[in-house]
Amino acid sequence: MDCVLIESLELETVIGVYDWERTIRQCLVLDLELATDIRPAAADDDLTKTLDYAAISQRIQHFADEHDFALVETFAERLAELLMTEFSVPWLRLTLRKPGAVPAAAAVGVRIERGTPSEGT
Numbered sequence: 001m002d003c004v005l006i007e008s009l010e011l012e013t014v015i016g017v018y019d020w021e022r023t024i025r026q027c028l029v030l031d032l033e034l035a036t037d038i039r040p041a042a043a044d045d046d047l048t049k050t051l052d053y054a055a056i057s058q059r060i061q062h063f064a065d066e067h068d069f070a071l072v073e074t075f076a077e078r079l080a081e082l083l084m085t086e087f088s089v090p091w092l093r094l095t096l097r098k099p100g101a102v103p104a105a106a107a108v109g110v111r112i113e114r115g116t117p118s119e120g121t
């Protein structure tokens, strides 16, 4: 299965369950694998025939700016829905880390897989 990758994308957003977290912006770090057949783009050397990782990264930054969820679970689930709908992604794996949330850990977070890899991706 082919994938377009976005790794260690740093996002600033309001996120957290505690009152003090509702008043600040915190960093989240996102890893994404987005299933797509890269052969048409490679055959024609044409960006319009693949997933544009720059455009998707920009859309994710905008998503982070416009939401203020309590849980990383909610952020991950809602973002996965958006990516599958807006960019016609048939399958994705999304890892979302919240560095610093647990001082003794390098990061905590969630990983989800959604959708079904289509034939030929």
Ligand SMILES: Nc1nc2c(c(=O)[nH]1)N=C([C@H](O)[C@@H](O)CO)CN2
Binding pocket: 015, 016, 017, 018, 021, 070, 071, 072, 073, 098, 101, 102
């Ligand atoms: N499974 C989760 N556990 C916790 C979350 C979360 O989003 N998902 N969030 C918090 C707090 O916001 C924490 O990050 C503050 O340090 C606690 N547990």
